[in-house]
Amino acid sequence: MATPTVSASAAGTISLGGELTVHRLGYGAMRITGPGIWGPPKDHAGALAVLRKAVELGVNFIDTADSYGPNVSEELIAEALAPYPNALVVATKGGWTRPGPGYWSHDASPEHLRQAVEGSLQRLRMERIDLYQLHVPAPITPFDQSVGALAELRQQGKIRLIGLSNVTREHVERARKIVPIASVQNRYSFADREWENVLEYCEQQGIAFIPWFPLGGGKAAGEVLLKLAKKHKAKPTQVALAWLLGRSPVMLPIPGTTSVEHLQENLGAAAVKLSQEEMAELGSVRD
Numbered sequence: 469m470a471t472p473t474v475s476a477s478a479a480g481t482i483s484l485g486g487e488l489t490v491h492r493l494g495y496g497a498m499r500i501t502g503p504g505i506w507g508p509p510k511d512h513a514g515a516l517a518v519l520r521k522a523v524e525l526g527v528n529f530i531d532t533a534d535s536y537g538p539n540v541s542e543e544l545i546a547e548a549l550a551p552y553p554n555a556l557v558v559a560t561k562g563g564w565t566r567p568g569p570g571y572w573s574h575d576a577s578p579e580h581l582r583q584a585v586e587g588s589l590q591r592l593r594m595e596r597i598d599l600y601q602l603h604v605p606a607p608i609t610p611f612d613q614s615v616g617a618l619a620e621l622r623q624q625g626k627i628r629l630i631g632l633s634n635v636t637r638e639h640v641e642r643a644r645k646i647v648p649i650a651s652v653q654n655r656y657s658f659a660d661r662e663w664e665n666v667l668e669y670c671e672q673q674g675i676a677f678i679p680w681f682p683l684g685g686g687k688a689a690g691e692v693l694l695k696l697a698k699k700h701k702a703k704p705t706q707v708a709l710a711w712l713l714g715r716s717p718v719m720l721p722i723p724g725t726t727s728v729e730h731l732q733e734n735l736g737a738a739a740v741k742l743s744q745e746e747m748a749e750l751g752s753v754r755d
Contacts, residue, residue: 476526478738479713482720484599484676485629485650490557492713493735494529495522496680496724501540504569508540514726519548521728523556525735531653531678531722533561533603534584534591535572542591550593559651560588561633563603563614576606578617585621601631601653611639612646619647631678637669644673651720653678658711658750659689670718678720683708688753696750702740709737711750 479492500515502508509515522530530549532541545558552558562584563576581602588597600618605611621627631651632643643649652670654663656679661667670677683705693704700707705723712721723734742750 474525474732474735474739476522476528476735476738478526478735480717480738482676482718483674484557485648486674487629487650488557488598490529490555490720491526492720493527493709493738494531494678494720494722495519495527495731496722497530497532497541497545498536499724499726500544501537502569505536506566506569507537509544509726511726512544515544516548518726518728518731519545522731523549523553525732527735528553528555529557529559529720529722531559531561533564533601534588535561535564535566535603538566539587539591542588546591546593552594557598558592558594559599559601559631560592560597561601561603561631561653562588563606563633574604574606574608576602576604576609576614578609578613581614581617582621585618585626589626596625597627599629599631599650600627601633601651602635604634605639611642615643615646622647631676633678633680635666637666640666640669640675649675651676651678653680655679655681656712657682657689658708658715659753661751667716667718671716675718676720677716677718678722679712680722682712682721682723692750692753696742696746700740700742702736703733706733706737706740707742707750709734710740710742711747713738714742714747715751 476491476493629650633653697704
């Protein structure tokens with residue numbers, strides 16, 4: 469039986485900062501690196517194939533970071549896709565350093581962020597980064613200094629839009645007093661809504677919300693996903709992503725995978741239409 473044609477375009481579109489429009493199902497490029505998000509992938513050709521297939525299937529928003537590898541994810545994206553299609557937005561992040569596999573260390577100092585942006589520009593083979601996100605506020609660097617450094621880089625033409633990740637509503641409000649904020653990337657799923665107030669603020673302000681770890685976890689989450697997946701003749705991951713798409717018009721899920729088959733499954737989530745009752749049932753799950 470032929471595999472049904474899927475496309476990220478079926479998820480609709482979202483505006484980033486009122487300047488760029490992308491489909492509401494993107495691709496997260498963290499796991500195309502090696503184990504522990506460290507070093508090259510075991511299947512180099514496979515990683516390139518997934519990136520190219522994602523764009524072929526309508527994905528025009530790819531999210532990465534200099535800390536993924538480190539550097540490896542950005543290098544693979546450039547190898548697979550540069551020179552980039554006009555509609556493709558590649559977003560990256562800075563603010564972490566990597567001392568070893570599975571280890572992450574804060575550095576959101578202005579000096580580090582300036583170096584990080586220059587490095588990302590070189591690895592991604594770009595003259596300007598469409599969306600650059602502060603990966604995480606650093607405890608030893610004043611938040612306003614980190615955002616101010618990105619604002620300066622934007623004025624210099626090295627960044628088009630600025631986003632934040634792993635932040636509170638207060639962080640977003642403070643940042644917006646310094647520079648326009650196009651997106652917020654926080655952990656969020658139907659079973660983990662700790663940052664619901666941040667999502668609600670983003671809805672009010674027209675800021676794109678990019679959920680990471682979007683598939684939920686735990687026994688209760690798994691049970692309700694399996695039940696609804698069977699009802700809709702879908703995969704549990706598709707149901708979880710469909711809930712996110714239905715939850716808010718500013719939601720921009722970026723499920724990641726190292727498999728072309730799984731990529732197609734993820735994009736098929738746009739065809740899963742949950743009822744209000746099913747949305748509420750999933751939204752009541754707590755693990």
